[in-house]
Amino acid sequence: MNLHEHRYALTVQWTGNLGAGTSSYRGYSRDHDVTIPGLPVLKGSADPTFHGDRGRYNPEQLLLAALAQCHMLSYLHVTVKHGVVVTDYRDEATGLMRLNRDGSGQFERVLLNPHVTVADQAQAELAASLHREANQVCFIARSVNFPVEHQPVTTAA
Numbered sequence: 001m002n003l004h005e006h007r008y009a010l011t012v013q014w015t016g017n018l019g020a021g022t023s024s025y026r027g028y029s030r031d032h033d034v035t036i037p038g039l040p041v042l043k044g045s046a047d048p049t050f051h052g053d054r055g056r057y058n059p060e061q062l063l064l065a066a067l068a069q070c071h072m073l074s075y076l077h078v079t080v081k082h083g084v085v086v087t088d089y090r091d092e093a094t095g096l097m098r099l100n101r102d103g104s105g106q107f108e109r110v111l112l113n114p115h116v117t118v119a120d121q122a123q124a125e126l127a128a129s130l131h132r133e134a135n136q137v138c139f140i141a142r143s144v145n146f147p148v149e150h151q152p153v154t155t156a157a
Contacts, residue, residue: 010036012044031056060097060107066140067110067148068093075114075134084127087157088117110148121156128154 016029030046031053046052047060068091079086091114099105118127131150135141141148 010034064093064095070138070140071112071134074138078130078134084123085119087119090115107146112150115153117155117157119157124154124156128152
């Protein structure tokens, strides 16, 4: 086993055939299931703007969630390395996606707004600075071609 490679697999199954397949743009549902063995099924759809079901997760939300999760996990790792004790972490992340005239589009920016509580007020400044290091080691942030910015708020318990 190569410890430097990690492979991931999942299944996406379209469940939105309403009887006529994709015979028309509005004639099918964008619903689908994402399955990963041993985990609950993730119910997906398109963004409601693109005729999706607002009661299901859409890919754009999941990309934003992946970036926020990866940053949090990387940040917690980095704080341990630096001896900073984090007692709470919450992120209110936002993303900006722009559509092009040809119907394509892309994310232009993600802003993470982590609210971090540390055990020791004397470490608040160090804790705030560690978001830069966390961003440098976050696998997902390193994999996208748009800026992932941070506006952290750090308080003491």
